Amino acid sequence: MGxxxxxxxxxxxxxxxxxxxxxxxxxxxxxxxxxxxLGLSWWLWLGKRMRSLQDKSPSAWQCPKTR
Incomplete structure (x- = not known):
């Protein structure tokens, strides 16, 4: 279409x-x-959860050593 x-x-x-x-x-x-x-619905559905994950400190993302 032009x-x-x-x-x-x-x-x-x-x-x-x-x-x-x-x-x-x-x-x-x-x-x-x-x-x-789709982007707006994703943001409305998971926005709070994503913001709470972003606010966590880097140490919260580290996996504990289990040996």
Whole structure:
């Protein structure tokens, strides 16, 4: 899907040859909206837990030696 002079010229050529110019939905925008919604829901669902993990000290992340 394009815009501008070249796109309009192709539309005219298509119409002159008896074709129909159909504008399809661009998947980029659909994917962008889906990814934003997934990101927002992830943030709302796990935001507090992730912030609490970030606030822990580095020693809280170390595994104890068990020998």
């Amino acid at each position: 815009t501008g002079v070249a796109h309009l010229a192709r539309q005219r050529l298509c119409a002159q040859d008896g074709g129909v110019c159909v504008t399809a939905l661009d998947g980029y925008y659909v994917e962008s909206v889906v990814c934003v919604l």
